[in-house]
Amino acid sequence: MKRLILIPALLSMLAACSSTPTKDQDAAAVEDRSGGAVAATPAQKPQSPAAGPVTKPLQPSTVSANPLKDPANILSKRSIYFELDSNVVREEFKPVVAAHARYLQQNRGVKMTIQGHADERGSREYNLALGQRRADAVKQAMQLLGASAEQIETVSFGEEKPKATGHDEASWAENRRADLAYPND
Amino acid sequence: MNSTARTIMPAHLLILVWALLCAMFAPVASAQLRIEVIGGGATQIPVAIVPFRAEDGLAQKLTPVIAANLARSGLFRLVDAGGMNPVPHEPEQVNYPQWRARGADAVVIGAVSKAADGRYDIRFRVLDAAKQTQIAGFVYFATESQLRLTAHRISDVIYERLTGDPGVFATRITYVAKRGSRFELQVADADGFGAQTVLSSNEPIISPAWSPDGNRLAYVSFEDKKPVVYVQSLLTGERRAVANFRGSNSAPAWSPDGRRLAVTLTRDGGSQIYLINADGSGAPQRLTQSAAIDTEANFSPDGQSILFTSDRGGGPQIYRIPVGGGAAQRITFEGSYNVSPRHSPDGKSFTFIQRNGGRFNVAVQDIATRQVQVLTDGGIDESPSFAPNGRVILYATEVRGRGILAAVSSDGRIRQRFTADAGDVREPAWSPVVSK
Numbered sequence: 001m002k003r004l005i006l007i008p009a010l011l012s013m014l015a016a017c018s019s020t021p022t023k024d025q026d027a028a029a030v031e032d033r034s035g036g037a038v039a040a041t042p043a044q045k046p047q048s049p050a051a052g053p054v055t056k057p058l059q060p061s062t063v064s065a066n067p068l069k070d071p072a073n074i075l076s077k078r079s080i081y082f083e084l085d086s087n088v089v090r091e092e093f094k095p096v097v098a099a100h101a102r103y104l105q106q107n108r109g110v111k112m113t114i115q116g117h118a119d120e121r122g123s124r125e126y127n128l129a130l131g132q133r134r135a136d137a138v139k140q141a142m143q144l145l146g147a148s149a150e151q152i153e154t155v156s157f158g159e160e161k162p163k164a165t166g167h168d169e170a171s172w173a174e175n176r177r178a179d180l181a182y183p184n185d
Numbered sequence: 186m187n188s189t190a191r192t193i194m195p196a197h198l199l200i201l202v203w204a205l206l207c208a209m210f211a212p213v214a215s216a217q218l219r220i221e222v223i224g225g226g227a228t229q230i231p232v233a234i235v236p237f238r239a240e241d242g243l244a245q246k247l248t249p250v251i252a253a254n255l256a257r258s259g260l261f262r263l264v265d266a267g268g269m270n271p272v273p274h275e276p277e278q279v280n281y282p283q284w285r286a287r288g289a290d291a292v293v294i295g296a297v298s299k300a301a302d303g304r305y306d307i308r309f310r311v312l313d314a315a316k317q318t319q320i321a322g323f324v325y326f327a328t329e330s331q332l333r334l335t336a337h338r339i340s341d342v343i344y345e346r347l348t349g350d351p352g353v354f355a356t357r358i359t360y361v362a363k364r365g366s367r368f369e370l371q372v373a374d375a376d377g378f379g380a381q382t383v384l385s386s387n388e389p390i391i392s393p394a395w396s397p398d399g400n401r402l403a404y405v406s407f408e409d410k411k412p413v414v415y416v417q418s419l420l421t422g423e424r425r426a427v428a429n430f431r432g433s434n435s436a437p438a439w440s441p442d443g444r445r446l447a448v449t450l451t452r453d454g455g456s457q458i459y460l461i462n463a464d465g466s467g468a469p470q471r472l473t474q475s476a477a478i479d480t481e482a483n484f485s486p487d488g489q490s491i492l493f494t495s496d497r498g499g500g501p502q503i504y505r506i507p508v509g510g511g512a513a514q515r516i517t518f519e520g521s522y523n524v525s526p527r528h529s530p531d532g533k534s535f536t537f538i539q540r541n542g543g544r545f546n547v548a549v550q551d552i553a554t555r556q557v558q559v560l561t562d563g564g565i566d567e568s569p570s571f572a573p574n575g576r577v578i579l580y581a582t583e584v585r586g587r588g589i590l591a592a593v594s595s596d597g598r599i600r601q602r603f604t605a606d607a608g609d610v611r612e613p614a615w616s617p618v619v620s621k
Contacts, residue, residue, distance in 0.1 A: 113410070113411070115410075115411075121545075121565075122501075122522065122524065122538075122540070122545065123481065123494065123501075123524040123525045123538060123567065123568075124391050124392070124567065124568070124612070125391070125392060125435055125436045125449070125480050125481045125494070125524075125525070126478065126480060126481065126494055126496075126501055126524050126525075128391075128412060128433060128435050128436075128449075128456075128480070129449065129456035129478040129480045130478070132432070132433050132451050132455075132456050132478075133455075133456070133478065136451075136454065136455070153411075153431055153432065154432060154433075154451065155410075155411035155412065155432060155433050155451075156412065156433045156451075157389070157407065157412075158391075158412075160389035160391065160407060161389065161407075167586060181410075
């Protein structure tokens with residue numbers, strides 16, 4: 001899985017990714033740093049061959065050519081969390097949704113799956129439909145930002161694939177989410 | 186019913202059924218469910234089960250199974266059958282005044298012998314201790330592997346003749362057992378014995394549903410990283426994806442004729458109910474039209490209408506829609522969360538899950554009067570379904586964080602808990618009566 005390539009220097013970001021979604025400041029910090037990383041990845045600054053010696057900072061050795069798997073890239077953030085009985089994409093997750101929408105817009109051949117989830121309370125089939133509704137809400141937001149409907153399939157796992165296995169609000173909050181999955185994840 | 190000696194003999198038919206059942210379930214030892222009974226019927230019929238002649242030599246004694254079945258139903262009280270001299274096996278050996286003195290209303294006697302073809306000849310009679318008459322008498326021919334099923338069939342006869350309702354001891358249940366990270370779809374006898382795994386997967390399995398003939402299961406498997414509806418033959422083990430459209434495919438429900446399934450699809454956006462052919466052929470026909478969630482369809486026994494869960498009014502409630510199409514009508518009004526409807530076999534009522542505060546309970550609503558009776562007071566009950574005689578509702582619940590199966594009589598008086606040796610058990614469904 002994508003997380004295997006993380007190095008310790010970036011573990012704080014991983015913690016931000018997997019922590020409960022209520023910590024706004026964590027999400028904001030990730031957003032700032034990864035914004036810089038996205039800008040640095042493509043060769044946007046052609047340099048004149050006639051220029052003199054150029055100094056270059058040492059690049060982290062683990063930066064991948066694939067932005068989806070680059071832990072410094074916001075595209076490596078794949079989970080969007082929801083409030084109870086809600087399918088509204090919260091403010092703090094809009095940058096993640098926007099980044100993936102932009103990626104799909106720039107890569108029309110790429111397809112992705114959005115997997116909706118629900119917490120364990122109540123009917124399994126109704127929860128499956130609630131998870132679907134969350135996945136559909138994320139898809140709709142991404143379409144408004146330029147992704148095309150054909151690029152995104154929305155499915156639901158309902159309550160069947162919990163990220164946290166406890167039976168309390170902290171676990172339930174972890175499990176009310178939509179995960180973004182690309183074919184080669 | 187006519188209670189005079191209706192002696193013996195639907196045997197060749199039974200043998201055919203048995204042969205099919207044996208082909209379906211080659212004997213495999215597996216973890217078993219144990220059943221514990223809580224409560225009892227308002228009136229229990231006192232019945233004496235006399236050990237059958239020569240059953241001691243059998244690999245599977247019959248009368249202990251019969252006695253356990255009747256006791257577990259909560260509708261019978263077992264009268265001590267020991268110490269009679271002679272032990273009666275034939276009607277003329279029965280000392281009726283002695284049985285009356287012990288309080289028995291009915292006495293069951295029987296005998297086992299070897300038939301010419303090597304099978305066992307098992308004959309039994311149910312006798313009315315007060316009227317001193319025979320209520321029922323049958324003979325069965327069974328091989329050794331059919332002894333347990335024979336005991337269930339005898340239990341069904343006793344139950345039916347003494348209560349007036351069909352017995353369901355010879356039926357089966359299906360459920361999903363989670364062991365570690367494995368998911369196993371299992372089928373067991375209604376008493377929890379003989380559990381066999383018919384599908385094993387690393388991904389979740391939910392919503393198993395019996396075909397009306399009891400030979401197929403429809404279910405939802407996540408093995409392709411999304412929910413897909415399969416139909417699997419229990420006779421051959423063959424299976425086929427019957428709903429694998431873009432998006433999610435779930436909540437299969439059989440039409441009473443076994444030819445169609447109602448399923449929930451999201452292929453057109455949102456969870457909506459469609460009708461498909463049970464063999465997966467043809468194009469789905471959309472049944473509901475809403476911007477909300479419509480799911481958990483269940484056909485009425487006459488095949489004319491479907492109950493389903495919808496949150497078109499805000500929270501999830503139960504609605505009814507004609508199968509031929511038309512307007513959906515809301516039918517639950519008590520409480521803010523009513524889900525998972527399943528018709529009773531007579532179509533007059535349905536069972537469902539109602540949230541009361543933080544609890545999820547099994548309830549029954551009469552369709553004509555809309556009267557609701559909440560039957561359980563547990564914490565997290567799910568997936569209720571009626572036994573084919575309508576007397577018992579099987580459901581999933583949780584005890585100390587572990588999923589178990591439980592059953593409650595449709596009047597709420599008798600509870601049973603099925604405890605498995607290990608793992609987490611959920612998503613139960615009771616089979617139809619396969620054939621007599």
